[in-house]
Amino acid sequence: MTRIAVLLRDRCHPKECQGECLAYCPPVRMGQECIVWGEDSKPVISESLCIGCGICVHKCPFTAIKILNTPEAAEGEMVHRYGQNAFRLFRLPVPKLKRTVGLLGSNGIGKSTALRLLSGREQPNLGRYDDPPEWKEILDHYRGTELQAHLGRLAKGDLRVSVKPQYVDVLADSNLTIGSYVDQARGDTGKALGEVGLEGMEDKPLAEAAGGEMQLAAVARTLAEDVDLYLIDEPSSYLDIVHRLRVAALIRKLGETKSVVVVEHDLAILDYMADQVHLLYGESAAFGVVSHPMATRTAINTYLSGYLRDENVRFRTEPVAFTAHPPRPSTSRYELVSFPPLEKEYPHFRLRVGEGSLRKGETIGIVGPNATGKTTFVKLLAGAEVPTQGTPPSGVRVSYKPQYLKATGEATLQERVLALAAAKDFDNTFFQNELVPSLHLQPLMETPFPNLSGGELQRVAIALTLAREATLYLIDEPSAYLDVDERMNAAKVLRRAVENRGATALIVDHDVYFLDLLADSLMVFHQDGKAAGRGEGPFSMREGMNRLLASVGVTFRRDEETLRPRVNKAGSVLDREQRAKGEYYYEAA
Numbered sequence: 001m002t003r004i005a006v007l008l009r010d011r012c013h014p015k016e017c018q019g020e021c022l023a024y025c026p027p028v029r030m031g032q033e034c035i036v037w038g039e040d041s042k043p044v045i046s047e048s049l050c051i052g053c054g055i056c057v058h059k060c061p062f063t064a065i066k067i068l069n070t071p072e073a074a075e076g077e078m079v080h081r082y083g084q085n086a087f088r089l090f091r092l093p094v095p096k097l098k099r100t101v102g103l104l105g106s107n108g109i110g111k112s113t114a115l116r117l118l119s120g121r122e123q124p125n126l127g128r129y130d131d132p133p134e135w136k137e138i139l140d141h142y143r144g145t146e147l148q149a150h151l152g153r154l155a156k157g158d159l160r161v162s163v164k165p166q167y168v169d170v171l172a173d174s175n176l177t178i179g180s181y182v183d184q185a186r187g188d189t190g191k192a193l194g195e196v197g198l199e200g201m202e203d204k205p206l207a208e209a210a211g212g213e214m215q216l217a218a219v220a221r222t223l224a225e226d227v228d229l230y231l232i233d234e235p236s237s238y239l240d241i242v243h244r245l246r247v248a249a250l251i252r253k254l255g256e257t258k259s260v261v262v263v264e265h266d267l268a269i270l271d272y273m274a275d276q277v278h279l280l281y282g283e284s285a286a287f288g289v290v291s292h293p294m295a296t297r298t299a300i301n302t303y304l305s306g307y308l309r310d311e312n313v314r315f316r317t318e319p320v321a322f323t324a325h326p327p328r329p330s331t332s333r334y335e336l337v338s339f340p341p342l343e344k345e346y347p348h349f350r351l352r353v354g355e356g357s358l359r360k361g362e363t364i365g366i367v368g369p370n371a372t373g374k375t376t377f378v379k380l381l382a383g384a385e386v387p388t389q390g391t392p393p394s395g396v397r398v399s400y401k402p403q404y405l406k407a408t409g410e411a412t413l414q415e416r417v418l419a420l421a422a423a424k425d426f427d428n429t430f431f432q433n434e435l436v437p438s439l440h441l442q443p444l445m446e447t448p449f450p451n452l453s454g455g456e457l458q459r460v461a462i463a464l465t466l467a468r469e470a471t472l473y474l475i476d477e478p479s480a481y482l483d484v485d486e487r488m489n490a491a492k493v494l495r496r497a498v499e500n501r502g503a504t505a506l507i508v509d510h511d512v513y514f515l516d517l518l519a520d521s522l523m524v525f526h527q528d529g530k531a532a533g534r535g536e537g538p539f540s541m542r543e544g545m546n547r548l549l550a551s552v553g554v555t556f557r558r559d560e561e562t563l564r565p566r567v568n569k570a571g572s573v574l575d576r577e578q579r580a581k582g583e584y585y586y587e588a589a
Ligand code: SF4
Pocket: 021, 024, 025, 026, 027, 028, 034, 035, 045, 049, 050, 051, 052, 053, 054, 055, 056, 057, 067
C-alpha cells in the first residue's frame, strides 16, 4: 500500500484556523518535517514521513485533509498527478476501434481527467508533476501495452478527437444560434440536428435554449465531426427518457465504426450504449483507479454488487437490489389529498391534468417527455403558479425543490442552516441527525454556496427541502448531477423521509433505475398536440410504466443475476413478446 495525502485546497483556510494539522501531527511534534507551511501559507504534507495516524484529518476544522492508502493493484501504475498533495489517477481506459467504451464511477474519481488525457489536452506526467516526462519517455513506459498505439498517435498529433463536455449550461452564455454552433463541426448540420430531434431549431439562440436543447446541440455538434475518437461526457443530463434513448442509439451506432468513450451515470442508458465498461474506484478528489475493461453487463452488475473481485476492492458496503415485480398498490394508505382536473394556459403552451388522489407515506414518480408540463403541474400544486381552471388542494403544507438550482449569496451551508433553524417549519434535529449523515453533507458545511459543485448543490437542496416540515414534498429532478451511488443513496433517503413522516412525495425524474428504487406509483405525462401536455394518474407502477414505455416504444427485460431492468433491442424476440402482452417493464403477473 502507498500512502496518499491530499489537501483539498478550496476547503483549506489557514487564516481562519489555528494550524491544527501541524500542531497535532505526531511526526512534527517529534521534530520531523511531516507537515510544513507551503509558499501559499497552506500545509504541505510529506507522504514519506506521514505515519497515517489520521490525526490531522480529524483536527482540521474544514475537513480539508485526506490521508489514504492506494490498493496494491494500482501501485506503480500512476498515470497523472496534479501536484504534491493533489489528485492522482492510476491507469487509463483504452479506446477501441468499432467499440463504445463506458466509464462508470463516482463524481471526483477521475473520469474527466481520463478523458482529458485520452484527448491529448493534457499529457500524462506519470506522477512527476514537478518534472514532467517527454513523449518519448511516456511512450517507452507504455511500450507493449494496449495504450501504446493511442498515445503514439497523440504524440505525433495525428489523432483527431471530438469532445462533448460534461457541463453544457455554459452554452447559455454563447451568442450563437443552435444552428451556427452545430455548424462549427463542419459536418451536415441539418442531418445532425434531425438525428437528435432538433430539426427546425437552427435559429434558436443558445442563450434562450432549455437545458435539454443545449445538451442535444452539444451531442449533435460532437457527433457531426468526422474524427477518429469521440469522447462523450454525460450525454443524458437534462434529457427526458425519449431523448436519452435516442442519443444512446446514436452513440451506439457511431461505436460500430469509430472509437467512442462515454461517461454516463444513468445505468439503463450506459447498459444500452456501451460494449464494454471500465469501473473507476478510489476516493473522490484524492485518487482514482481505472479497472480493467469488462463486458457492460458484468461491469454494471459488479458495480451494483459493490465488490470488484479481481482487484479485491469494495466500493459499497451493501449491494443495490431490484425486484422483478412492482410494489403492492398502496390501497391501505390513507388519502392525503385529492385534486380535481387542472388546466393551465400560457400564450404558447396548454397543460391539462386529470383528477387524482395522493396517499400518505407514498412516493409518486412523475415521468414523461420534456415540455409536457410536469414542472408546471408541480408548481400548480406548490402554489407557485395559479391554474386557469380547477382549484388545487388547499390546506396542504408543501416543500418544493425546483429543477434548476441557483447558488445565491455567499453564505455557507452552516450559516444558511443557522438562519433556517429559527423558522418554525425547519426541523433542525432531523436535518442534523438524519440528513447530514445520510447525504454526506458534513464536509460541505463550511463551503460557501457558490463553491458547491452541481452534485453537492443537489444534495444540499434535497436535504433543505426534506428538512422543512410539510405534508407534500415536490421534488423536481433530484438525480441531476448526482453520480450512481449518490442517486441510489438519495432514493433511499427520500423514501425513508417520506415514510417516517407519513408525508407524500411527488418526484419528477427521468432515470428509470432511480424511479424503480424510489416510487410506489407513477403519474404519466404525454404530448397532447403541438404545444400542449396532458398528465394522468397516479397509477400503479405496472400501469404507469406500461403507459410511459408504450408511448416511447421501448421494452425492458430483467437481468437474471441482479433483476435490474435492461432495455430490449427493438424488434428482438423478447421485445415483440412483451409488446404483444402489453408488459413493457415488469414480468407478467
Ligand atoms: Fe501527521 Fe500523517 Fe498523522 Fe496527518 S496523518 S497528523 S500528516 S502523521
